[in-house]
Amino acid sequence: MTTTPRFTLHHAPRSRSARILWLLEETGVPFEIAQHDFAKATHKDPAYLAINPAGKVPALIDRGPAGDWSPPAVVTESAAICAYVADAVPEAGLAPRVGSRERAAYATWIGYCPSVLEPALSDSVFPRREEPPASTIGWCSFPEALRRVETALQAGGPYLLGDRFSAADVLIGSLLQWLHGWGKLPETPTLSAYLATLAARPALQRAQARDAAPAAA
Numbered sequence: 001m002t003t004t005p006r007f008t009l010h011h012a013p014r015s016r017s018a019r020i021l022w023l024l025e026e027t028g029v030p031f032e033i034a035q036h037d038f039a040k041a042t043h044k045d046p047a048y049l050a051i052n053p054a055g056k057v058p059a060l061i062d063r064g065p066a067g068d069w070s071p072p073a074v075v076t077e078s079a080a081i082c083a084y085v086a087d088a089v090p091e092a093g094l095a096p097r098v099g100s101r102e103r104a105a106y107a108t109w110i111g112y113c114p115s116v117l118e119p120a121l122s123d124s125v126f127p128r129r130e131e132p133p134a135s136t137i138g139w140c141s142f143p144e145a146l147r148r149v150e151t152a153l154q155a156g157g158p159y160l161l162g163d164r165f166s167a168a169d170v171l172i173g174s175l176l177q178w179l180h181g182w183g184k185l186p187e188t189p190t191l192s193a194y195l196a197t198l199a200a201r202p203a204l205q206r207a208q209a210r211d212a213a214p215a216a217a
């Protein structure tokens with residue numbers, strides 16, 4: 001008898017959903033992939049828009065620990081998915097305990113990626129015609145945003161929370177890896193060491209292999 005795994009990840013190869021592949025591999029919980037093909041615009045089908053009205057990947061379906069949630073829960077936005085899965089599978093140790101001191105830095109990094117790092121990166125890749133006053137936008141320049149990551153790593157490391165790996169490393173580390181692959185990440189000893197530490201994680205290697213594998217027919 002085959003049972004449906006707890007999680008289904010809506011994924012498109014080499015996209016932001018690859019970070020959730022990595023996250024799920026870190027949990028050790030079985031999951032299945034619903035693969036999208038941007039060329040065929042499957043992520044704009046009405047059935048998928050009912051799951052994620054943004055028509056973007058990732059989206060995660062959760063059937064609950066016993067697989068009996070009906071309807072299943074849906075989580076969208078990769079930072080939210082990272083935070084949700086880390087809390088939903090506490091035995092994976094991907095988040096400090098709620099109420100612990102470490103949770104403060106963890107929450108900061110989970111918020112920092114989508115609200116500062118990613119918009120700052122977009123601004124640097126697609127510069128605006130007119131600079132808005134810095135005090136009116138909620139993020140800084142991309143080099144400044146990156147410096148904050150480096151400063152945190154220099155204060156401890158090898159991870160953002162010191163010697164503890166967390167879902168925040170999946171979120172921010174995947175962004176830095178992608179930038180590195182694109183030749184846009186400054187080659188500093190701190191960032192290179194961070195990427196090398198992440199690259200050695202077996203869960204990331206498994207996720208990269210699944211991301212590169214051809215879609216099942």
Ligand SMILES: N[C@@H](CCC(=O)N[C@@H](CS)C(=O)NCC(=O)O)C(=O)O
Nearest residue numbers: 015016055056057058076077078079
């Ligand atoms: N804020 C979303 C962004 C997701 C996103 O931009 N996904 C891109 C892939 S990297 C996408 O699905 N693009 C397809 C499209 O917009 O048509 C998140 O972090 O999950």
